[in-house]
Amino acid sequence: MSRSHQSHSPDTASVPIIDSVMLDRTVLLPSPDVQGTNMDGETVLLDLSSGRYYTLNRVGSVIWEHCTGHHTISDIQAVLCDRFDVASERALDDLVTLVTQLTQEGLLQQERR
């Protein structure tokens, strides 16, 4: 049988689907069908519902690591600024871009609290 997996890097442009006024009240958590493994700072995700897998670079991996349902988007933004020494606006742009893509791929869910 052929293996149907395809490797994807979620790096294409997409329209943000995050409410910018709710950043400190939105938490992120992985979809139940997603398995992830961290290797040397990078992450491979497998979507069990589609058989597709994805890779996240170091920044994406830190974001994914904090998508546990306990951290708001603002919390994760602060972590990125701290870990990667980037400006707050740039960190938020990167964060929103990735979260939007992962959400559209069905890998990530958002919850308001």
Place this chain on the structure above:
Amino acid sequence: MSISVVAQPMTEYLFSLYGTPVRYITSSSRLAAPVEELLRHFRRDAIEEATPLTVRFHAVQDRAEIPLTLSPAARHLASGTDVAAEGRPADDLPYVVSQDGGRLLIDFAEAGLFMIEGAYGRAEGYLLKPERMPTNLIEYLFHLTLVELLRRRELYTIHATALEWQGRGILIPGNSGRGKTTSFISLLRAGYRYVSDDHPLIRDAGGHVELLPFPIKINVTEETIAFFPELRHAPEHVLQRQPGFHKRGFYAEELYRTEIGACCRPAVVLFPKVVDAPQSHLERLPKTRALQLVLPQALLVYDQEVARREFHVWAKLVQQADCYRLHFGRDLLDLPQLITPLLEQVHS
């Protein structure tokens, strides 16, 4: 000429794969021989476990004889032609995979229909006109059925060649044409021990994953034969032609001073790529890249819980082993000089 169909008694063949008992039942000698050949190292006279994996293969002459039907609730999972069976008679074999409740149905059109009930550890295969099939195709169809059952007993397989050297395992995954079998033979002739030419087994041993031998006949193309003097000069009865199959096959022990390797920890994973260069060289791969290359050769997501466990086993393999891209040049007979130092650095 008329063909009369006479009901034949079912015969049971027993095997044990690393503690997992397997019962194969068929009434057709045509369907028995390739399976006995495939599992010849695992044959048992008796098995003790009350719930062995059970595969039944039936010979049928017409699809109307196949008593399997899909319910309206069946879900299409995958379809295509069987590119993973490269080099086998199953090339371009169309298939459709459906999930129907707890049953996985694989329809190979003119080759037959297969039903796997993973939760119950059993499978049924209906092979159409098997007397016209190459034996390699029968072997392949059995193997894919068995593999689907084995992964539910946490024994996994990968499309790879594998060897053992002083207790350290080396795994060479990849599609045909990438130098997988050529690099395998180059190491075999240097005294590496034989683990598998096509699909070794892997299991999670707790702190590490373990590489388990699955010895089968080694299939080689004429191009591969041309590289090695001992293959070029091998007699016909050793390097056998196989009806309906473009590769020739031989048993490792008939050409090389080798024996079946021991169960071992995979220490090195090589991803070969043939290059037009005088010398081969190695390129260390990041772990995530190595896992990306392993998954297409190993993981099928049919049962989510099984796939979840299996994914982490492949991740553990990649974590524990050193992974390299082998840029495989024209110095293929010298490959051991490149690989053995890597294994010498690894503590067994």
